[in-house]
Amino acid sequence: MPGMKNLDFAFLLEMYGCMLTDRQRELMEFYYWEDMSLGEAAEYLGITRQAVRDGIKRGEQTLSLYEQKLAMAEKISRCREIFDTITEISDENSIGEFPFENIKKIYELAKSGRELIS
Numbered sequence: 001m002p003g004m005k006n007l008d009f010a011f012l013l014e015m016y017g018c019m020l021t022d023r024q025r026e027l028m029e030f031y032y033w034e035d036m037s038l039g040e041a042a043e044y045l046g047i048t049r050q051a052v053r054d055g056i057k058r059g060e061q062t063l064s065l066y067e068q069k070l071a072m073a074e075k076i077s078r079c080r081e082i083f084d085t086i087t088e089i090s091d092e093n094s095i096g097e098f099p100f101e102n103i104k105k106i107y108e109l110a111k112s113g114r115e116l117i118s
Contacts (some may be wrong), residue, residue, distance in 0.1 A: 007032070008073075012063040013113060015073050024059035031056050075116045082113040 010032040017025050030041040031052075038056075040047040067073050086109050089102050 006060075009063060011073055012067055013059075015072075015076075016063050016066040020059050020062055024055050024062065027052055027055040028059045028063075053083055078116055079113050081110045082116075085109055 009028065012029050013020075013025070017028070020028065026045075027041060030036040030044070031038070036044070038049045038052045041052045043053070060062055086106050089105055092102075
């Protein structure tokens with residue numbers, strides 16, 4: 001865990017955190033959401049730095065497994081991209097001057113978004 005935090009886990013924690021043990025969720029929330037260091041979390045909880053690190057690592061493995069199996073974070077990320085593109089297309093055109101090709105693009109994007117969540 002030395003170096004930069006993988007902030008993808010902050011998003012996965014939001015998605016699947018309720019499926020972790022209470023301790024894993026707590027450790028990961030301190031580390032990712034509260035931006036505590038391992039030492040700060042250890043001191044706050046009265047446990048060793050190694051125990052914090054181990055709990056976070058187990059939590060990360062569990063979150064990765066859930067995402068690998070369910071892919072909810074990936075689907076949400078893709079839907080956000082689709083909505084952003086639809087918004088960009090809409091912002092480029094005034095209501096009365098919507099070219100057919102843009103309507104077609106929006107339709108195809110919406111269709112692909114629907115397939116993601118089906």
